[in-house]
Amino acid sequence: MITRNRVPGSPEAETRRIGRSLGLLAVLAFLALGWVSFDAAIERREDPNRNLVIAPGASELVLKRNRAGHYLLPGLINGQPVRFLLDTGATQVSVPAHLGPVLGLQPGAPASVMTANGSVTVRQTRIDQLVVGPFELRNVGSHLNPGMRSDEVLLGMSVLRHLEFIQRGDTLTLRVPGA
Template sequence: MKMNPAHQQGSAKAFTLIFWLLLMGSLTLFFNGFIEQKNNPNRHLVETGAGATDVVLLRNQAGHYVAPGFINGYEVTFLLDTGATNISVPATIASKAGLKQGRQAMVTTANGVVPVYATELDTVQLGGITLQHIQAHINPHMSDDIVLLGMSFMKHLEMTQRDGTLTLSLPGI
């Protein structure tokens, strides 16, 4: 049985279209992973060191240290910010993590003076480091889903920065 030439041509076009769609989809997945790796090279944070309490972070392409972590068991992405006095949690994340909004305060940010709300975090975890009862504030003016990990957490750690890496550890361990 011979196939109709018009039918053969239609099948060839369909297979060509499917091929290109699969190729484009594969390339999109590959490059999304590539871009994510450049923006957050620590997305698969591994605990290192004796007792797994040292955390080694790689600097991203913008020169920042970004890493996954947890606030009260809720998964977040941290941007380490030694210029921030407290941990600053966007209101959308605070709501999802069940944080209680406390007293209003005014803070100075890169975008000017804004009102924020005090809160206390039961636990903050970054790799193998977990600290309890950490002061933070809820910032309704932060539009993204990145938590600024400020000095209310970092002041409890020893920090060593060398060759594009930052090593965090608990003192005396």
């Protein structure tokens, strides 16, 4: 049997090295594509309403429940984008205190509120403009909550009391009563 001497740096060795490098790059590209697809699928399950499209003149908002049973949706506070979590158990809109300066919210009088985690001292504030889907509210009662670590804003009854709710399966429709 005849074997060839493989000389490092020869054209054949260089071709094999390039081939292995391209193969490795292809595997890495395949893994990256799989990771991006998997990450997007998880995000769709966690926040199915993140890319809501509101038709001009719409009078209702249709939301899908996430896999944890919550309704999350994008919105605006004083023109700044936020992510709302609908919370019918919250009396007011509860804003994580660390978001207050970014959203242009001024801390007011302290108040004690009961949360799922117990009593918390919050600072009262007013939201000049709150937009959720096709709905815009002004001068909304809210508070800055120092106990909230996430960036999600709890959309409480100070907003939700102005809307009608219709829940069917995993879908929640919000509309102005009588519309």
